[in-house]
Amino acid sequence: MYPYYALFDERRRETDENRFWFWNSMHFPVPMPAFDAICIDSPYQAVGAWQNRVFAVPPAMGIDYRCVNGYIYISGNPVTDPAKIAERAEFFQKRAGYYYENWTELYAKWRAKMEALIAELGELKVPSLPEYEPDEIAFEHDRNTAFYEVLDSYGRALRLGDLMWQHHFEFLLLGYGAYATFADFCKSNLPDVPDQHVAQMVAGIDVLLFKPDAELRRLARRAIDTGVDGAFVEGRTPDEINAELAQTDAGRAWLDDLEQVKDPWFNMATGDGLYHYYHSWLDDPRIPYASLIGHVAALRAGEQIDRPTEDIQRERDRLADEYASLLPRELQAPFHELLGLSRTVFPYVEEHKFFCDYWFLTRWWNKVREFGALLAHHRFLEDAEDLFQLTRHEVATALDELVLTWATGGEALGPKHWPPIVARRKQILERLAGWTPPPALGVTPEAITDPMTIMLWGVTTERVHDWARQQEGGTELNGAPASPGVVEGAARVVKSVHEIADVRDGEILVCSITSPAWAPIFSKITAAVTDIGGVMSHAAIVCREYGLPSVVGTGRATAQIHTGDRIRVDGSAGVVTLLGGRT
Amino acid sequence: VTYCRSLRDLRTADASEFGGKSAGLGELLAAGIPVPPGFALSASAFTQFVREAGLGGRIDDAIARVSPGDLDAIGAAARSISEAMRSAPIPDPVRDQVGEHYQAFASEPAPPVAVRSSAIGEDSQDATFAGQQESYLWVRGVDHVCDAIRDCWASLFSAPAISYRARLRRDQPAMGVTVQLMVDAAVSGVMFTCNPVSGDPSMVAINASWGLGLAVVGGEVTPDDFLVSKVTSEIVREQLGAKAVEYVPDPGGRGAVRREVSPQRRDVRCLDPMAVASLVDVARRVEGHFGAHQDVEWALARDTSELLVVQSRPVTSVPKRARKPPPKSAIAAVMSTFGADTG
Numbered sequence: 023m024y025p026y027y028a029l030f031d032e033r034r035r036e037t038d039e040n041r042f043w044f045w046n047s048m049h050f051p052v053p054m055p056a057f058d059a060i061c062i063d064s065p066y067q068a069v070g071a072w073q074n075r076v077f078a079v080p081p082a083m084g085i086d087y088r089c090v091n092g093y094i095y096i097s098g099n100p101v102t103d104p105a106k107i108a109e110r111a112e113f114f115q116k117r118a119g120y121y122y123e124n125w126t127e128l129y130a131k132w133r134a135k136m137e138a139l140i141a142e143l144g145e146l147k148v149p150s151l152p153e154y155e156p157d158e159i160a161f162e163h164d165r166n167t168a169f170y171e172v173l174d175s176y177g178r179a180l181r182l183g184d185l186m187w188q189h190h191f192e193f194l195l196l197g198y199g200a201y202a203t204f205a206d207f208c209k210s211n212l213p214d215v216p217d218q219h220v221a222q223m224v225a226g227i228d229v230l231l232f233k234p235d236a237e238l239r240r241l242a243r244r245a246i247d248t249g250v251d252g253a254f255v256e257g258r259t260p261d262e263i264n265a266e267l268a269q270t271d272a273g274r275a276w277l278d279d280l281e282q283v284k285d286p287w288f289n290m291a292t293g294d295g296l297y298h299y300y301h302s303w304l305d306d307p308r309i310p311y312a313s314l315i316g317h318v319a320a321l322r323a324g325e326q327i328d329r330p331t332e333d334i335q336r337e338r339d340r341l342a343d344e345y346a347s348l349l350p351r352e353l354q355a356p357f358h359e360l361l362g363l364s365r366t367v368f369p370y371v372e373e374h375k376f377f378c379d380y381w382f383l384t385r386w387w388n389k390v391r392e393f394g395a396l397l398a399h400h401r402f403l404e405d406a407e408d409l410f411q412l413t414r415h416e417v418a419t420a421l422d423e424l425v426l427t428w429a430t431g432g433e434a435l436g437p438k439h440w441p442p443i444v445a446r447r448k449q450i451l452e453r454l455a456g457w458t459p460p461p462a463l464g465v466t467p468e469a470i471t472d473p474m475t476i477m478l479w480g481v482t483t484e485r486v487h488d489w490a491r492q493q494e495g496g497t498e499l500n501g502a503p504a505s506p507g508v509v510e511g512a513a514r515v516v517k518s519v520h521e522i523a524d525v526r527d528g529e530i531l532v533c534s535i536t537s538p539a540w541a542p543i544f545s546k547i548t549a550a551v552t553d554i555g556g557v558m559s560h561a562a563i564v565c566r567e568y569g570l571p572s573v574v575g576t577g578r579a580t581a582q583i584h585t586g587d588r589i590r591v592d593g594s595a596g597v598v599t600l601l602g603g604r605t
Numbered sequence: 606v607t608y609c610r611s612l613r614d615l616r617t618a619d620a621s622e623f624g625g626k627s628a629g630l631g632e633l634l635a636a637g638i639p640v641p642p643g644f645a646l647s648a649s650a651f652t653q654f655v656r657e658a659g660l661g662g663r664i665d666d667a668i669a670r671v672s673p674g675d676l677d678a679i680g681a682a683a684r685s686i687s688e689a690m691r692s693a694p695i696p697d698p699v700r701d702q703v704g705e706h707y708q709a710f711a712s713e714p715a716p717p718v719a720v721r722s723s724a725i726g727e728d729s730q731d732a733t734f735a736g737q738q739e740s741y742l743w744v745r746g747v748d749h750v751c752d753a754i755r756d757c758w759a760s761l762f763s764a765p766a767i768s769y770r771a772r773l774r775r776d777q778p779a780m781g782v783t784v785q786l787m788v789d790a791a792v793s794g795v796m797f798t799c800n801p802v803s804g805d806p807s808m809v810a811i812n813a814s815w816g817l818g819l820a821v822v823g824g825e826v827t828p829d830d831f832l833v834s835k836v837t838s839e840i841v842r843e844q845l846g847a848k849a850v851e852y853v854p855d856p857g858g859r860g861a862v863r864r865e866v867s868p869q870r871r872d873v874r875c876l877d878p879m880a881v882a883s884l885v886d887v888a889r890r891v892e893g894h895f896g897a898h899q900d901v902e903w904a905l906a907r908d909t910s911e912l913l914v915v916q917s918r919p920v921t922s923v924p925k926r927a928r929k930p931p932p933k934s935a936i937a938a939v940m941s942t943f944g945a946d947t948g
Contacts, residue, residue, distance in 0.1 A: 081944040111945040118943065122936055196939075203935075203942040210929060213803040214832055216841055344836040348807045352931050359935040473942060506839055594840065 023056045023413070023447055025063075028089040043088060043095035043463040044481055048554040049296050051534030051580075052518060053092025053454035056447060057390070057410040057417065060180075061296040062087055062094055064187040072191045073474065074099075078113035079195065082474050092454040095463055098472040121196050125366050129193065132370070136189055136377040143182050143385055148175050148392035151400070151428040169425035172396070176421055179389050180414060186386070190378040195474070197367040197374075202477045204364040211353055212345060218505060218566050223342045224364045227335045230373045234287045234303070238310055239327050241280060242317030248272040254318040260307040263314075289381040292522070292540075298391075298410045299518075302384035308523060309540075316545050393417065400424055402436035403444065411444040411451075455517075458581040461489040479554065480575050489577045499576040499583075501551070503596035504562035507571035509549040510590045510601065513583045530591055532583045536561040544568050549591040551579045551598050565593070573598050608650040609702035611710070612643045612785070622647045624723025624781030629917050636894040638887060639913050643718070643785030644706040648725055650699045651758050651780055658693030660686070668767060679768045686762040695751050703754065703784070704747045711786055715745040717854065719915070720753035722760060723781035742817060742861040743787055743854045750784060757782050788913050789854055790904035792875045793818040794828055796884055797920055798835075798892040798899045806898070808841065809833045809888040813876050816851030817861055818902055818915065825850055825863075829875050835889055838882040847871050880905060883912045891917050 030038055054062065070084025083099040101107055121128060149171040159165045166174070201224060208220045245251040250273045253266040267273030288303035288310065303310045320327050342361055346354050394409030402420050403409060409417060420436055427434040469483045476482055480502065488500045514529035516522060525531065525543045531550040544550070549571040550561045565572035571593030579598060583589060588601040615623055615631025627645030634640050655661050667682035695703075707718070720741040739760040741753035760766065761778045770778065794813035799806045812821050812828040820826045827846035834841055848871050852861045876884070884903065891899045891914065898920040904913050932938035940946060 079943050079945075107944065111940075114943060114945040115940060118940070118945070119936060122939065199942050200935075200939050203939045206942065207932075207938065212805050212807045214800050214805040214808045214834075214841055216834065216839065219834070219836065341836055345807060348835065350806075356931045356935065356938070360932075360938060363935040363939065473944065595842070 023450070024054070024059055024089045024092075025413070028059065028062070028087065030088050030090065038088070039464060041097045041464050042467045042486075043097045044475075044479070044486070045459045045461050045463075046087070046094045046096045046479070047459075047461075047534050048479055050094040051553070052297070053451050054089065054094065055298065055410045055451060056413045058297050059089070060183065060414050062089075064184050065190070066096075067184070068187040068191040069194070071188070073195055077117050077195065078110035079474070080107040080110040080114055082472050085474070090459065090463070091457055092451065093457075093459040095459075097464070098475050100472060118196055118199075121193070122200070122363065122367075125370075129370050132189065132192065133373075133377070136186075136382070139182060139185055139189065140377075140382050140385065143179075143382065143389060146175060146178055146182065146389060148172070148179075148389065148396060150396065151425065167429075169429050172421060172425050173418075176393055176418060179386070179393070183386055186378055186382045190374060193367070193370045194374065195477075197371040198477045199473070200360075200367045201364045201371060202473070204360040207357065207360050208345070211349055211357075215345070216506070217502065218562070219341055219345070221562070222338055222566065223345070223361060224368050225338070226365075226368055226372055227331055227338070229369070230376045232329060234290050234310075235313065236329065237283045237287050238313050239317050239329075241276070241283075242314050242321055242327070244279060245276055245314070245318055246321055248276060250276050251318045251322070254311075254315045256315055256319070258315075260311040263311060286381060289384060290376075291380040291384050296379070296383075298387045299520075300384065301387075302380065305384065305388070312523065312543075313545075320545070393421065397421070397424060397436075397440075400428075400434070400436070402434070402440050404441050408441070408444040411447040412440065416440075416443075458578075461577045462486065466490055485575060485577070497600040497602075499551075499573070499579055499598040499600075501573040501576035501579075501596050501598065502562075503592075503594055504574040505550075505565035505570060505572035506594040507549075507569070508590065508592045508594065509571045510588065511548050513551075513585060513587045513589050514547070515580055515583055515585045517580060530589060531561075532579050532589075533561075534580055536564070540564075544570065549593065550574075551576060551583070551589075551591055553577060553579050553581075606649065606653075606698065607702070608647050608653070608699045609644050609706045610647070611706065612640070612645055612783070615645060621725065622649065622781070624648070624725045624783070625918060626721065626723035626916055627781050627783045628723075630783065630785070630915075632894065633891065633914055633917055636890060638890055638894070639911060641786040641788055641913050641915065642710045643783060644703075644710065645723065646699070646703070646754060646782040646784070648779040648781050650696075650754075650782075653696050653699060654693070654755075654758065657696045658690070660689055660693060663689060664762070667762075668770075671767060676764070676768070679764050683762055683764040683767055687759040690759045690762070691755060693755075695755060700747075700751055703751060707747055707750055707784065717743045717745050717787040717789075717858075718750060719783075719785050719787050720744050720750060720757060721783045721785070721916075722757040723783045725779050725781060740819070740822075742819065742852070743859060745859055749859070754782050754784075785915065787854075788904045788915070789907045790817050791815070791907040791910070792880070793902075793904035794821045796888055796901050796903060798888045798901070799920065800832060801920060807835050809835055809885050811876070811881070811884055814846065814848045814851065815866055815870065815875055816853050818904060819852040819861065820848075820850055820863075822902065831876065831881060833881055833885055835885055838878075838885045840878075840881060843874070845872055845874050848875065880910075880912070887912060887914060895919065 066085055066087055073079050074083040081101050083101060085096050085098050087094050087096045101110065149168050151168050151172065155167055159167060204224065205220045208215050245254060250267055250270065253263045253273065264277065267277050284304060290303045291300045292306055292309055317327050346357050349357055390409065391406055394403060394406035397403045397409060397420055398406045402424055412420065420440055423434055423436050466486060470476055470481055470486055509530065511528060511530045513532045514525050516525065516531060516533045522540060522543055525546055527546050528548055531543065531547045534553045536552065544564050547570065550565050552561050552574045554575050562572055562574050571591045573591055573593055573596050576598060583600065588603045590599040590601055612627060612630045613634050615628050616635065617628050617632055619631065620628035623645045630640050664686055667686055671678045671682050722739050739757050741756060744750055744753045758780060761780055792813055792815060794811060796809055796811040798809055800808040800810050811831040811833060814821045814826045814828040821828045826848045828848065829846050830844040831840055832842040848866055850863055851866050852863050855862045888901060891901055899917045900920045901914055902916040904915055906913060
């Protein structure tokens with residue numbers, strides 16, 4: 023179900039046992055379906071290629087992963103030989119220097135590259151296998167038969183995915199690195215500065231990721247202005263709402279308006295995008311509709327729902343100016359320079375998620391689903407979704423047999439071979455989901471020195487030692503103080519995107535990690551707690567915008583807290599307390 | 606000769622004559638920072654007093670005879686000098702000027718005032734250690750004010766002060782005195798315009814407790830401890846103290862009394878966000894005026910909730926942390942993040 027190289031193996035036990043492995047619950051909070059493991063391989067191939075082989079980050083090569091009971095543990099490969107580090111530094115200085123110097127121009131090219139890639143994915147056809155090939159095959163000599171087209175199309179689908187991951191990581195390390203440098207500069211010269219202020223000074227204002235919700239707010243206002251807001255009743259499904267809207271001219275006009283902005287703005291994933299079941303808003307409109315219902319109700323109640331971009335901009339500049347003025351004179355110029363660089367790289371940091379993880383990936387899963395439909399059509403699978411229980415190589419094998427038997431007319435074994443495997447794997451995944459993996463395995467290091475681990479996962483020496491202390495028991499969880507304030511209330515543990523709809527007004531969201539697509543529920547909750555993530559994580563950013571207390575990177579919140587538990591979230595101190603008792 | 610001047614008229618340049626505290630309060634008033642009204646006595650009032658009472662020789666004698674380690678001798682010298690000082694009369698011109706100023710600055714007949722020493726010159730740096738920070742609170746009436754002034758002067762010759770000066774071979778000391786209208790404080794405390802522990806210049810570190818400032822300054826309570834952002838007035842860290850005692854004006858009308866804080870009130874946070882915000886505002890103004898980090902004593906008036914500053918002095922104890930030199934450029938700094946330091 024998982025590749026041989028993904029497992030802890032007797033043959034490399036000695037090395038593996040002496041390494042520090044931490045659960046990457048940021049990206050892989052639940053057990054990996056067999057196909058989805060492609061979202062481990064490809065990213066680590068890509069990040070390693072850039073980090074280790076292109077930029078040659080001096081002290082750190084790529085990241086190894088191991089799969090334990092379906093959960094993914096990762097560990098960086100350090101470079102320790104000083105001569106090697108020096109050799110790599112020369113590469114890094116030249117190559118990274120080039121990127122920083124030409125960032126804006128290169129990033130514009132990157133965006134064009136991503137849009138072209140997404141367009142190419144859209145054009146990729148998954149052929150069906152006809153009883154007779156059409157006339158063109160016979161009469162025009164530049165056509166291929168369906169057996170070739172199916173295999174080629176599957177191969178291309180995988181390659182486009184690999185390409186996306188390659189693009190995904192082209193800027194990522196350098197982007198995060200520039201930001202981390204600014205944050206470190208602040209921390210060493212303004213040691214008590216709240217992390218969220220550092221983030222606030224850098225964060226973009228007109229960020230792409232805020233656009234989808236901005237469109238929903240606009241549509242909510244339009245619904246009220248044109249008198250069709252009556253359709254947006256709590257508890258109704260999107261279909262029921264659409265049906266009512268379709269009955270009036272104004273309602274139809276509203277639906278047209280929605281249609282105009284859906285693409286690209288509804289290409290938001292309903293989760294962090296690395297699992298096949300994170301659909302986009304286009305596929306599953308419940309989230310945007312829940313949001314619309316909320317916005318309409320808020321507007322009716324006379325609330326201000328617009329994101330106060332001018333205030334945010336003003337506050338961001340005020341913070342920057344104030345902090346600069348409080349620094350010793352000789353540090354003011356470096357402060358501004360580092361802030362400037364961080365702001366230059368930040369559009370990529372914030373926007374790559376929309377392009378890659380949401381827009382591309384949700385469409386890519388749908389493309390892969392078409393192969394599932396093809397296999398299901400020929401009874402190799404009971405359902406198109408079952409494809410995701412097979413590895414990408416098994417899918418290739420199944421397709422091989424499918425086109426073979428289609429071509430030969432012989433009896434396919436696939437319909438007898440694959441469905442039992444799928445059924446078994448579904449059972450396994452269900453079992454694995456009930457297990458909570460420990461945050462770390464192997465040897466807990468004295469200190470975390472790998473800049474990548476710290477930068478990308480927020481796994482610091484402090485955090486690792488907190489984990490060691492918290493192994494089971496205790497009524498307090500420590501994390502990063504991500505958004506200030508103290509709130510008590512009932513917890514709502516959300517382990518997957520399907521549970522989002524269960525969130526009730528006034529609850530405290532407890533989750534592994536949130537994605538921007540969850541934004542609508544932030545108007546319902548009173549605080550947010552996550553297992554992993556730093557102050558730059560999505561939950562942290564959104565909580566600050568909504569003024570909700572938030573503690574991120576607690577390691578075990580979803581394991582130790584249950585829905586209904588009364589908890590206190592102290593977003594200023596970074597502490598979550600289980601108060602005992604349930605609601 | 607002018608022995609007394611209104612605080613309002615003093616500036617830094619007057620520190621050599623009126624002492625650092627009085628001059629500092631004058632500066633604060635000039636900067637528009639709320640400070641209770643008051644007046645200052647010059648060092649020459651003290652020297653005039655010593656001269657007229659013929660105490661000079663006696664002081665010199667007593668001090669010349671002690672060696673720094675001889676605690677008994679020091680104790681005896683201290684007792685003898687302070688007895689002599691307390692029985693000596695305050696010169697008439699000094700007493701008259703004190704009376705004039707005292708009566709002039711408040712509307713009520715015998716307003717309660719705080720009488721504090723205002724150390725001069727290099728003494729001011731050492732004053733805390735040398736036990737010369739005497740404060741007489743809730744003093745009423747000219748006679749009592751004069752007694753308190755004399756007590757301040759006498760504190761120059763407390764046993765620790767004598768021993769301290771003997772060790773450092775300091776000259777004949779002199780001292781100014783500050784007399785300020787008393788604030789009946791619901792809450793009071795001290796704040797630094799930086800974090801004195803980490804050195805973060807963007808923070809205000811506030812210690813606060815119930816009642817008059819004595820409890821915090823004297824270390825008699827564990828105060829509420831706040832670290833507040835200067836930039837947003839957010840409380841970045843707080844640690845509520847067990848504020849077990851407080852000083853309040855003696856119901857008899859004179860002096861301050863120490864009393865237990867009721868158990869319910871001890872652990873209650875004594876500052877609300879508005880008070881914190883006004884402290885930050887004042888901290889920034891004080892710091893801005895002096896152009897250096899300040900250690901500020903403050904009080905929140907019980908009746909008006911007004912925030913008043915009763916003292917400000919430069920922070921001298923900020924740790925000089927070994928700071929990394931400023932990066933040559935942003936790119937150089939980023940290179941170092943990735944372990945690719947240039948040069």
